[in-house]
Amino acid sequence: xxxxxxxxxxxxxxxxxxxxxxxxxxxxxxxxxxxxxxxxxxxxxxxxxxxxxxxxxxxxxxxxxxxxxxxxxxxxxxxxxxxxxxxxxxxxxxxxxxxxxxxxxxxxxxxxxxxxxxxxxxxxxxxxxxxxxxxxxxxxxxxxxxxxxxxxxxxxxxxxxxxxxxxxxxxxxxxxxxxxxxxxxxxxxxxxxxxxxxxxxxxxxxxxxxxxxxxxxxxxxxxxxxxxxxxxxxxxxxxxxxxxxxxxxxxxxxxxxxxxxxxxxxxxxxxxxxxxxxxxxxxxxxxxxxxxxxxxxxxxxxxxxxxxxxxxxxxxxxxxxxxxxxxxxxxxxxxxxxxxxxxxxxxxxxxxxxxxxxxxxxxxxxxxxxxxxxxxxxxxxxxxxxxxxxxxxxxxxxxxxxxxxxxxxxxxxxxxxxxxxxxxxxxxxxxxxxxxxxxxxxxxxxxxxxxxxxxxxxxxxxxxxxxxxxxxxxxxxxxxxxxxxxxxxxxxxxxxxxxxxxxxxxxxxxxxxxxx
Amino acid sequence: xxxxxxxxxxxxxxxxxxxxxxxxxxxxxxxxxxxxxxxxxxxxxxxxxxxxxxxxxxxxxxxxxxxxxxxxxxxxxxxxxxxxxxxxxxxxxxxxxxxxxxxxxxxxxxxxxxxxxxxxxxxxxxxxxxxxxxxxxxxxxxxxxxxxxxxxxxxxxxxxxxxxxxxxxxxxxxxxxxxxxxxxxxxxxxxxxxxxxxxxxxxxxxxxxxxxxxxxxxxxxxxxxxxxxxxxxxxxxxxxxxxxxxxxxxxxxxxxxxxxxxxxxxxxxxxxxxxxxxxxxxxxxxxxxxxxxxxxxxxxxxxxxxxxxxxxxxxxxxxxxxxxxxxxxx
Ligand SMILES: [Zn+2]
Numbered sequence: 146x147x148x149x150x151x152x153x154x155x156x157x158x159x160x161x162x163x164x165x166x167x168x169x170x171x172x173x174x175x176x177x178x179x180x181x182x183x184x185x186x187x188x189x190x191x192x193x194x195x196x197x198x199x200x201x202x203x204x205x206x207x208x209x210x211x212x213x214x215x216x217x218x219x220x221x222x223x224x225x226x227x228x229x230x231x232x233x234x235x236x237x238x239x240x241x242x243x244x245x246x247x248x249x250x251x252x253x254x255x256x257x258x259x260x261x262x263x264x265x266x267x268x269x270x271x272x273x274x275x276x277x278x279x280x281x282x283x284x285x286x287x288x289x290x291x292x293x294x295x296x297x298x299x300x301x302x303x304x305x306x307x308x309x310x311x312x313x314x315x316x317x318x319x320x321x322x323x324x325x326x327x328x329x330x331x332x333x334x335x336x337x338x339x340x341x342x343x344x345x346x347x348x349x350x351x352x353x354x355x356x357x358x359x360x361x362x363x364x365x366x367x368x369x370x371x372x373x374x375x376x377x378x379x380x381x382x383x384x385x386x387x388x389x390x391x392x393x394x395x396x397x398x399x400x401x402x403x404x405x406x407x408x409x410x411x412x413x414x415x416x417x418x419x420x421x422x423x424x425x426x427x428x429x430x431x432x433x434x435x436x437x438x439x440x441x442x443x444x445x446x447x448x449x450x451x452x453x454x455x456x457x458x459x460x461x462x463x464x465x466x467x468x469x470x471x472x473x474x475x476x477x478x479x480x481x482x483x484x485x486x487x488x489x490x491x492x493x494x495x496x497x498x499x500x501x502x503x504x505x506x507x508x509x510x511x512x513x514x515x516x517x518x519x520x521x522x523x524x525x526x527x528x529x530x531x532x533x534x535x536x537x538x539x540x541x542x543x544x545x546x547x548x549x550x551x552x553x554x555x556x557x558x559x560x561x562x563x564x565x566x567x568x569x570x571x572x573x574x575x576x577x578x579x580x581x582x583x584x585x586x587x588x589x590x591x592x593x594x595x596x597x598x599x600x601x602x603x604x605x606x607x608x609x610x611x612x613x614x615x616x617x618x619x620x621x622x623x624x625x626x627x628x629x630x631x632x633x634x635x636x637x638x639x640x641x642x643x644x645x646x647x648x649x650x651x652x653x654x655x656x657x658x659x660x661x
Numbered sequence: 662x663x664x665x666x667x668x669x670x671x672x673x674x675x676x677x678x679x680x681x682x683x684x685x686x687x688x689x690x691x692x693x694x695x696x697x698x699x700x701x702x703x704x705x706x707x708x709x710x711x712x713x714x715x716x717x718x719x720x721x722x723x724x725x726x727x728x729x730x731x732x733x734x735x736x737x738x739x740x741x742x743x744x745x746x747x748x749x750x751x752x753x754x755x756x757x758x759x760x761x762x763x764x765x766x767x768x769x770x771x772x773x774x775x776x777x778x779x780x781x782x783x784x785x786x787x788x789x790x791x792x793x794x795x796x797x798x799x800x801x802x803x804x805x806x807x808x809x810x811x812x813x814x815x816x817x818x819x820x821x822x823x824x825x826x827x828x829x830x831x832x833x834x835x836x837x838x839x840x841x842x843x844x845x846x847x848x849x850x851x852x853x854x855x856x857x858x859x860x861x862x863x864x865x866x867x868x869x870x871x872x873x874x875x876x877x878x879x880x881x882x883x884x885x886x887x888x889x890x891x892x893x894x895x896x897x898x899x900x901x902x903x904x905x906x907x908x909x910x911x912x913x914x915x916x917x918x919x920x921x922x923x924x925x926x927x928x929x930x931x932x933x934x935x936x937x938x939x940x941x942x943x944x945x946x947x948x949x950x951x952x953x954x955x956x957x958x959x960x961x962x963x964x965x966x967x968x969x970x971x972x973x974x975x976x977x978x979x980x981x982x983x984x985x986x987x988x989x990x991x
Contacts, residue, residue: 553910603927
């Protein structure tokens with residue numbers, strides 16, 4: 146577990162994605178089975194262990210440390226598991242195999258747990274104690290998605306990410322067959338029903354680029370602002386996956402119940418009330434819930450708008466051209482009014498399509514999708530067959546208020562910018578942006594921040610409200626977490642308005658009026 | 662004479678009436694005894710300063726040779742007013758000392774300043790000094806602080822340098838003491854090649870070399886192209902544009918505070934190294950146990966924790982609540 150504890154610590158402190166990937170890949174390459182498999186499961190939430198409560202851990206400390214010293218320590222450290230890991234008094238530092246710790250946490254009965262945990266802590270040094278306690282409390286928080294873990298796996302051998310995704314959901318920790326496959330062995334059998342299939346993605350396009358193509362070779366449809374999903378009913382096994390293969394079915398039991406078909410379909414998850422598709426913010430309220438209350442199911446009903454059929458009634462349609470898949474789709478009966486088909490748009494020229502895109506019938510449409518009629522369905526993001534032509538972003542003129550130093554390639558530069566809008570005569574922070582500018586602009590912004598600092602708080606500086614930034618964003622959600630009551634989606638700095646007086650920046654009311 | 666008539670806190674610092682001197686005063690005073698060269702203990706502008714020869718030389722480097730009206734190197738016991746004072750190694754940084762104050766009538770008091778009992782290649786080892794009253798810091802006065810073997814921390818640094826060979830590793834370390842200790846630890850860990858140092862470290866590194874501490878090949882980290890993967894700089898440099906010359910650096914920081922993750926995160930550190938030149942909890946409690954003073958005075962730091970420990974052990978203790986000393990002025 147020594148290597149595992151080092152891995153956790155490195156991942157927790159490493160901000161850059163690529164650096165995290167390298168650390169994880171090295172760990173997976175250097176660690177023997179089954180420990181690397183259990184580590185992978187622990188990081189990606191795939192490990193089902195007995196959850197150790199804070200109460201149990203506090204109980205262990207009461208017997209060992211003076212109450213006042215414990216309280217002072219906890220107050221300083223701020224994290225229970227970390228406090229205990231640091232306070233635990235032992236001279237031993239054995240390298241206990243991770244699988245032993247996992248076995249302890251999955252096999253020990255409730256009554257024996259405190260003694261077993263104390264016994265394990267007695268054998269470990271401080272960083273291993275922390276790793277063990279994080280494992281026990283089920284609280285890793287290292288910012289690593291299952292998708293990233295699969296990318297690291299793909300870098301280790303021949304199978305690519307799409308191939309790994311395809312079998313991922315049939316695998317269980319410690320994933321021995323997966324590692325064998327990566328090392329050159331046979332591909333694991335897809336044992337599980339309703340596996341995730343790699344999703345076909347599009348590339349961005351604009352009107353100029355479209356001129357190179359013939360409109361008659363393509364079909365177009367609305368790009369709905371929901372969540373791209375893959376819905377499956379495979380011999381009665383129902384699954385709802387995000388486009389990166391996360392199983393999100395538990396948050397959408399109403400839709401799962403409606404998957405009364407036989408096949409694997411590609412579509413958009415939406416909240417729809419009758420014919421009205423709700424804004425993304427309504428869908429967001431349904432995300433990530435382990436349990437959904439009756440009231441939420443009634444007020445925010447989930448639905449599926451189908452774009453494509455991958456497998457239908459036992460036939461894999463992915464190698465057929467789009468028009469043939471679409472013909473099957475148009476004739477399909479989904480047996481539920483929660484499921485409908487994304488309509489095709491009539492157009493003869495790219496200008497026709499531009500006109501449609503400029504005036505969509507619903508606010509929840511974020512542009513159009515353009516797909517080659519003869520395109521077969523392939524996982525990944527091939528260049529060419531499918532395009533997304535997104536609606537132009539919203540923009541506001543905001544005022545730079547705070548700046549924070551960046552990491553990695555932006556070390557030493559103030560590169561994370563908090564901006565605000567006027568509310569009466571005050572500037573209220575409304576969001577944060579850390580891209581959209583060129584390297585040259587970053588240097589200019591950095592210089593501006595240094596020359597206009599009012600106060601410093603660690604890596605953050607407050608800046609004299611002198612500079613207007615044009616901020617582009619894709620949409621808005623009402624948000625209780627933000628002081629201004631709204632949260633922007635994908636905000637970025639589209640222009641630096643050196644010319645614009647601060648008094649002419651936009652007002653919060655302008656932004657709030659944009660919430661559909 | 663009662664102990665608090667021999668030494669007591671004042672706004673200018675700890676004052677000794679029978680000797681008419683201050684120890685580590687934070688304001689200019691007529692006569693100062695100084696434990697070590699860190700800026701919050703050793704300030705310029707005093708009338709007379711008594712300190713170890715190395716501390717005086719360090720002060721001259723930092724403040725110029727006219728940093729005090731007059732100076733006296735502390736060699737052996739010396740009479741100051743109606744007291745006898747002596748300086749003893751504190752194990753903290755080069756030249757650091759504890760100051761023992763023996764009044765003609767009354768208890769013997771040892772002011773330990775900042776001290777450390779881990780082996781430290783840039784400092785003479787801490788020497789226990791018997792006393793009636795032991796005056797201690799409590800920078801890391803909580804039982805969560807058990808500083809690991811620094812060699813293990815260097816292993817983590819070297820592992821990161823090997824894992825990211827294309828990324829320069831910029832480690833923050835205080836200019837006096839910590840930076841040189843870090844360089845020595847790197848040498849002991851097998852880093853033989855050039856180590857780059859920020860310009861602010863140059864003169865203090867030179868001084869350590871003059872004092873016989875072989876820091877190995879050092880190159881300036883001020884050039885446009887820095888020819889070393891390991892770069893050491895004072896913490897203040899990380900907020901300056903100096904960092905911008907490095908491409909995708911790993912930012913590290915060497916400090917006892919790095920024990921606690923939230924503190925490391927606050928600093929935006931990617932590679933926290935727990936390397937301290939202060940006593941940790943096991944050391945401070947062991948020291949008090951060994952010296953068995955009749956009373957413990959705590960100058961600054963996490964005094965509540967150490968006060969509680971003294972209470973549990975039945976050792977009379979009181980906080981002096983001295984202000985003006987930094988959290989970890991290493
Ligand atoms: Zn010091």
